Amino acid sequence: MTSLRTAAVVGAGMAGLAVAGALSRTGWRVVLLERGERIAAPPTALVLWANGRRALESLDPDGGWSAIASPLADGGIRRPDGQWLVTPRDATPTHAVVHLEDLFDALVAGLGDDVEIRTGFEVTSVRVGRQQRPVLGDGRTSVEADLVVAADGIDSAIRRVLAPEAAAVGSGFAAWQAVIPSYRVPAGFSAGERVDARSSAGEAVGAGSSAAEAVGTGFSAGETLGAGYRFVSVPLGERAAGKGGVYWVATAAGAPRPEPPAQQLALLRRWFGDWHEPVGALLDATDPAELVPQEVRELRPLPRTYAFGSGPGGVVLLGDAAHAMPHHLGQGACLAFEDAATLRSLTAPAAPGPELVAAIEEYSRVRRPRTTSVVRQTRRMSAVVQARGRLALRARDAALNHPRLLSQAPDTDWSPPD
Numbered sequence: 001m002t003s004l005r006t007a008a009v010v011g012a013g014m015a016g017l018a019v020a021g022a023l024s025r026t027g028w029r030v031v032l033l034e035r036g037e038r039i040a041a042p043p044t045a046l047v048l049w050a051n052g053r054r055a056l057e058s059l060d061p062d063g064g065w066s067a068i069a070s071p072l073a074d075g076g077i078r079r080p081d082g083q084w085l086v087t088p089r090d091a092t093p094t095h096a097v098v099h100l101e102d103l104f105d106a107l108v109a110g111l112g113d114d115v116e117i118r119t120g121f122e123v124t125s126v127r128v129g130r131q132q133r134p135v136l137g138d139g140r141t142s143v144e145a146d147l148v149v150a151a152d153g154i155d156s157a158i159r160r161v162l163a164p165e166a167a168a169v170g171s172g173f174a175a176w177q178a179v180i181p182s183y184r185v186p187a188g189f190s191a192g193e194r195v196d197a198r199s200s201a202g203e204a205v206g207a208g209s210s211a212a213e214a215v216g217t218g219f220s221a222g223e224t225l226g227a228g229y230r231f232v233s234v235p236l237g238e239r240a241a242g243k244g245g246v247y248w249v250a251t252a253a254g255a256p257r258p259e260p261p262a263q264q265l266a267l268l269r270r271w272f273g274d275w276h277e278p279v280g281a282l283l284d285a286t287d288p289a290e291l292v293p294q295e296v297r298e299l300r301p302l303p304r305t306y307a308f309g310s311g312p313g314g315v316v317l318l319g320d321a322a323h324a325m326p327h328h329l330g331q332g333a334c335l336a337f338e339d340a341a342t343l344r345s346l347t348a349p350a351a352p353g354p355e356l357v358a359a360i361e362e363y364s365r366v367r368r369p370r371t372t373s374v375v376r377q378t379r380r381m382s383a384v385v386q387a388r389g390r391l392a393l394r395a396r397d398a399a400l401n402h403p404r405l406l407s408q409a410p411d412t413d414w415s416p417p418d
Contacts, residue, residue: 015319016151041104052334058416070237082276128310156321163303182244312352
């Protein structure tokens with residue numbers, strides 16, 4: 001193995017921070033390129049399925065993830081009137097929720113001294129070739145490395161050059177997220193109770209520690225499905241970002257709204273106003289400045305490959321740059337951490353040259369079937385969430401309890417490669 005291996009990671013979001021730190025801990029000299037002027041966490045939260053948690057722990061075993069994440073238990077699904085569609089199951093919590101401020105702090109702390117951070121670097125050119133290392137430019141300077149990791153999201157400039165067949169398109173949903181600080185959480189909603197989650201970044205689903213407690217409190221965390229509408233809420237625990245609180249996500253079929261946040265919040269209160277508590281109470285407790293609207297988008301089709309050889313190494317696509325999907329199964333961030341863990345494992349022993357080229361080709365061979373399968377399952381769930389009309393809703397309600405649909409849930413038994 002060569003004494004000096006260089007990697008350029010593009011994008012300082014969750015996936016980019018995770019893979020940059022992991023590569024540096026296996027002997028890579030890493031430059032982290034971020035187009036923004038600073039690294040900043042979105043003011044929301046993230047639900048981690050078991051596979052995502054295991055991936056994070058493998059990337060940085062000393063990251064102290066248990067100290068920043070709160071465990072969650074299965075919470076079931078309800079109708080807007082509060083009746084159960086899927087009752088909670090008693091089970092040992094395998095999910096966790098983490099405030100993104102805490103997660104980013106931990107990921108930045110794990111970068112180490114071998115990671116150089118360059119902000120204000122927006123990739124405008126990508127050069128690859130059989131005889132040259134990959135080169136990235138921003139119109140002023142250029143960066144050359146043995147390995148380039150494109151973790152620059154669904155609008156990846158690198159993917160647009162190397163895999164133009166993959167286009168970012170709307171999924172037919174708009175989403176809104178917010179975190180309510182603990183001092184404004186409605187009375188009766190325990191910010192420390194244990195909950196479950198099934199979707200993230202718009203990726204959360206939760207409920208009280210048992211069905212009896214959820215019904216008895218009057219304010220229950222959880223997931224509720226209406227006719228083309230969805231609302232999920234997750235208590236964050238008292239330690240989250242030093243202020244605790246509740247994380248909620250609302251989705252509605254249709255295009256994103258153009259109005260200012262205050263008007264969008266008023267619209268949400270009207271849409272969800274007659275839903276069971278705590279939906280209305282949580283929306284009433286939300287400040288417009290806390291609202292994070294977004295369009296739910298995905299890649300159609302997925303790139304044909306996630307690896308592009310160039311000279312002694314090449315370029316790989318990671319996270320949303322490779323497989324952005326709707327958030328309905330909560331696997332977007334989890335798959336990104338899986339990507340990072342797989343890439344770290346495959347490239348750890350690889351020297352620039354045939355070994356590294358073979359390693360990135362193996363990364364694509366391993367990751368593309370896994371992510372394609374989860375994307376396919378997520379699109380099936382989109383049809384369930386989009387159900388509208390009496391007959392469609394009856395079919396949805398029946399499907400939610402059907403073993404075949406439940407068997408299509410993503411495989412969260414994934415474990416990091418050796």
